[in-house]
Amino acid sequence: MATGTNQAAGRFWQVITFSLAALAMIYLSYLLPRLLPGDFVTATYASANVTLTAEQEAGLRAYYTQDKGFGDYLLKLATLDWGYSYAFLTPVSDLFFGALPWTILLLGSANLISMFIGFVTGVEAAWRHGSRTEKGLVGGMTVLEGIPEICTGVILLVVFAYNLQWFPAAGAETAYAEGGFFQRLIDMAHHLALPLTTLVLAYFPGNFLLTRNSMMMVIKAHYIDTARAKGIFPRRIRYAHAARNALQPIVTRFGLRLAFMITGALVVERINSYPGLGTLLFNAIQTRDLPVIQAVVLFSSLIVLCVILGMEGVYRIIDPRIGNAR
Amino acid sequence: MNLEVKNLDVAYGNGGHSIQALEDVNLKIDQGRCLALVGESGSGKTTLGKACLGLLPNNARQRGSILLNGQEIDTNDETALNTIRWKSVSxxxxxxxxxxxxxxxxIDQVAEPLIQHGGVNRDEARGRAAKVLEEMGLPEEFLGRYPHQFSGGQVQRVLLAMAMILDPGVLILDEPTSALDALTKGVVSRVIEEGRSRGKAILLITHDLEFAVRSADSMAVLYLGQIMEALPADELFSNPLHPYTLALKRSYPAMNSARDLGGIRGDAFYRTIHQHGHEDETDYLHSHIQVPESSHKDGHAPPSGCLFSERCTQAIEECQKGRVRFEQAGTHTVRCLRRGIVDMLELKGVEKGYNSVTALCPIDLTVKAGEIFSLVGETGSGKTTLAMTAAGITRPDQGSRLFEGRDMDRWIKKDYKSLARRIGVIYQNPAESISHRFSVLETVAEPLTIHRVGLEKGERVDRVKKCLADVHLSTDRAFLERYPHELNMGALQRICLARALVLGPRFLIADEPTSSLDPSVQAKVLKLLLDLQIERGLTMLFVSHDIGLVRKISDRIGVMLQGQMVERGPASSILSQPCHPYTRLLIESVRRAFSLELNRGNNRQHPAGCSFAPRCPERQEICDKQTPQLRDIGHVQVACHFPLNTPLFPFLQ
Incomplete structure (x- = not known):
């Protein structure tokens, strides 16, 4: 079929473009950290009570900047050899994979929860358009959306960790704790609570407003009248007919949030000293720990690519019209 | 099932400014019947359809009731509504x-109501949906597709299948044929036909008048939310009673109507109801017809009175006041103070002879306000005599004449001038109907002088110039001072036309008014006359030999033969299916020559029998013995013993 070959050709070119983009990103991840002012040596010894002689400094610098060029970098990437961290002297991959699960746990759950709550409240609010509840919700959410997560994070920390002492102020789990699997799980949840709440509070108003606005367009559509005329249960009209077609913006937002997972987590992870990729990156930048910075930057940019590629497919499922739009 | 709407009022919006969508709507559809709701867009048709399903938006305020099988539908109770939605009314x-x-x-969308209301499981529902979809002519491989993969006509089939899936008792079709090709319309027709035979009550909302006439039993004409006329569907084209219905019909490009499309003067937008201080009165609630770009004050519609009065060409002062009731008039019901379109001219049993020659046998002629009635017939058939009798110029020997409901003879005696001012006449021979001693200016200005119109300096000349410009003549000084012998026939004829129109008559009698004009000027002049008909409601009695011309402008046609009217009816019927052999001969002779046939026995003074008999191909014994009387056949009246019933151009029918 002609359309079939067209689509296959389209996919092929898409793969090519994405590969080229990935290559460009790899190059940038190699180049950009190098453009940072200062290097590991100055960053480490500037504040220390050690005075280096010029020779020592040159020696150290030569040791830490064994730059063998982009080709070598690419080769090492391909063999999964990400090098050693300057600061910790451990393999970068160990550091990276040690931090990654925590970020996924925090950001994944924050995104899922805020999307779910935001979506449902958005749908219900739009359905009750014009009511006092809806107006109140929209006003409240707009205000909440305006508060940066750094503020909520700090306030939550002060109130619940320092004053009330309900939750731990730092870390992802209690160090050296012993106990069964469930105890560990509870401990992790306990630690997760504050940063998670901060992120949910930061993300969910936006999701709410987006869903509500998207729904407002959809519920005016003729097919909603058709569904009402058919005598369909209101809840089915709301979700199967209306919300189904209001999904796209919220899914886009979800995807973009995932794509910017690391930068998104940076602030909250710092405030709560959560051992995720954000904290790792922050520390690495402070110490000009080039191999670590490179790994995190590269990973985060590749995620963006993957998410965008994946979203294309998701869009096709959400809106069957997209597959034909060419 | 049957559906009844009683005193339904719907307004959108609240408080300050609301839009009146429906007012005082009453209609009833019995089971097995189809009612077509027609009217311009914005007249509230869709609102009515949606109201029957309780689908009006929250800002709609509804009064009055909608009854399903005599049981009122409570539009505030969603649960109750959901029990009738789609199940009983779709x-x-x-x-x-x-x-x-x-x-x-x-397929899921079509099956959805079955799962919801029918308690059927998903697979069975899909099976039944597939069956209904296939009945509508959608092949199986289409069923799993998404709406965007369908063409407009296929979507319409899907919507029909969806509406029929639960086999409801009441079916509402909102513009089911707009954007459909004629062949796909057949599917909609079939659904309506089957629905009627299975006892459904069908409400067909459409602006496709021909489709409505074909599909429906009765018809309601909606204007700005009020029903203006309710009538049997098949009388829409032949016998509209309300001026709005007529105007709507004239605007519709019907297949077998050759007449140029007319419009309706002015525009209808929507009606708002609001409250504010008006001049020095205190706040009061009143309604508007919204007209763009007009100041608030000018945009004010009368708080009461006929909604159509602003656009109606026969409106009188009383139409703007008082409440207009919806009243029975024969088989129609109209909301019109004047009880529908009035008669401009009514001749009854008019007879005229010149010495021994009978020019007019007793003849009846009615010309309705705002219509163009054409008289056709061979030379010497009495057309001109009849026209001049109608103009009040020739006095009939017998019979009565009414003009605008007043007796003409008495009017002539008492105050001829005021009658003459209302009737403009264009005589057959332009050269002879203009005095040789009058210049162009004097000729056209003469009626103004006689009726003492435009006494201010320069006003008369301006009016003359305007009239001359309307008929596409020069208006410069040199032309105004010319004399008839300096002008050609075409110019003279247009001067006659200008003279007849200069007083702004209500009724124009035109005897071959364009016979000397070349086609391009003739087209412009006819356009002018049709515009006057739409804008001012100019009524015309048009005499012509030119059937092609008559086709383009007539609303009705009367066929004359030896002082008698042998056939009369709507122009479209007479031209597409002439019943009298004489009419047929007249029309066909435009294409082929029948000179011999026509001349034979032309001057025979008939003692008895049909005057066309000597030339008639259908002639039988009775034709020579008994004079046929006018009788109704369909929408036309024919004086013939053996009227033809085959169309002139068979394929069009």
Whole structure:
């Protein structure tokens, strides 16, 4: 079929473009950290009570900047050899994979929860358009959306960790704790609570407003009248007919949030000293720990690519019209 | 099932400014019947359809009741509504694909009501949906597709299938044929036909008048939310009673009407109801007809009175006051103070002879306000005599004449001038109807002088110039001072036309008014006359030999033969299916020559029998013995013993 070959050709070119983009990103991840002012040596010894002689400094610098060029970098990437961290002297991959699960746990759950709550409240609010509840919700959410997560994070920390002492102020789990699997799980949840709440509070108003606005367009559509005329249960009209077609913006937002997972987590992870990729990156930048910075930057940019590629497919499922739009 | 709407009022919006969508709507559809609701867009047709399903938006205020099988539908109770929605009343919405959820497969959308109301499981529902869809002519491989993969006509089939899936007792079709090709319309026709035979009550909302006439039993004409006329569907084209119905019919490009399309003067937008201080009065609630770009004050519609009065060409002062009732008039019901279109001219049993020659046998002629009635017939058939009698110029030997409801003879005696001012006449021979001693200016200004119109300096000349410009003549000084012998026939004829129109008559009698004009000027002049008909409601009695011309402008046609009217009716019927052999001969002779046939026995003074008999191909014994009387055949009246019933151009029918 002609359309079939067209689509296959389209996919092929898409793969090519994405590969080229990935290559460009790899190059940038190699180049950009190098453009940072200062290097590991100055960053480490500037504040220390050690005075280096010029020779020592040159020696150290030569040791830490064994730059063998982009080709070598690419080769090492391909063999999964990400090098050693300057600061910790451990393999970068160990550091990276040690931090990654925590970020996924925090950001994944924050995104899922805020999307779910935001979506449902958005749908219900739009359905009750014009009511006092809806107006109140929209006003409240707009205000909440305006508060940066750094503020909520700090306030939550002060109130619940320092004053009330309900939750731990730092870390992802209690160090050296012993106990069964469930105890560990509870401990992790306990630690997760504050940063998670901060992120949910930061993300969910936006999701709410987006869903509500998207729904407002959809519920005016003729097919909603058709569904009402058919005598369909209101809840089915709301979700199967209306919300189904209001999904796209919220899914886009979800995807973009995932794509910017690391930068998104940076602030909250710092405030709560959560051992995720954000904290790792922050520390690495402070110490000009080039191999670590490179790994995190590269990973985060590749995620963006993957998410965008994946979203294309998701869009096709959400809106069957997209597959034909060419 | 039957559906009844009683005193329904619907207004959108609240408080300050609301839009009146429906007012005082009453209609009833019995089971097995189809009612067509027609009217311009914005007249409230869709609102009525949606109201029957309780689908009006929250800002709609509804009064009055909608009854289903005599049981009132409570539009505030969603649960109760959901028990009748689709099960008892279903609707095919307008706008095609917009009514289908883009994210669901069409088979699921069609099956959905079955699962919801029928307690049927998903697979069975799909099976039944597939069957209904296939009945509508959608092949199986289409069923799993999404709405965007369908063409407009296929979407319409899906919507029909969806509406029929639960086999409801009441079916509402909102513009089911707009954007459909003629062949796909057949599917909609079939659904209506089957629905009627299975006892459904069908409300067909449409602006496709021909489709409505074909499909429906009765018809309601909606204007700005009020029903203006309710009538049997098949009388829409032949016998509209309300001026709005007539105007709507004239605007519709009907297949077998050759007449140029007319419009309706002015525009209808929507009606708002609001409250504010008006001049020095205190706040009061009143309604408007919204007209763009007009100041608030000018945009004021009368708080009461006929809604159509602003656009109606026969409106009188009383139409703007008082409440207009919806009243029975024969088989029609009209909301019109004047009880429908009035008669401009009514001749009864008019007879005229010149010495021994009978020019007019007793003849009846009615010309309705705002219509163009054409008289056709061979030379010497009495057309001109009849026209001049109608103009009040020739006095009939017998019979009565009424003009605007007043006796003409008495009017002539008492105050001829005021009658003459209302009737403009164009005589057959332009050269002879203009005095040789009058210049162009004097000729056209003469009626103004006689009736003492435009006494101010320069006003008369301006009016003359305007009239001359209207008939596409020069208006410069040199032309105004010319004399008839300096002008050609075409110019003279147009001067006659200008002279007849200069006083702004209500009624124009035109005897071959364009016979000397070349086609391009003739087209412009006729355009002018048709515009005057739309804008001012100019009524015309038009005499012509030119059937092609008559086709283009006539609303009705009367065929004359030896002082008698042998056939009369709507122009479209007479031209597409002439019943009298003489009419047929007249029309066909435009294409082929029948000179011999026509001349034979032309001057025979008939003692008895049909005057066409000597030349008639259908002649039988009775034709020579008994004079046929006018009788109704369909929408036309024919004086013939053996009227023809085959169309002139068979394929068009």
């Amino acid at each position: 609707m095919v919405f307008q706008n095609g694909a917009a009514n289908l959820n883009p994210a669901h497969r069409i």
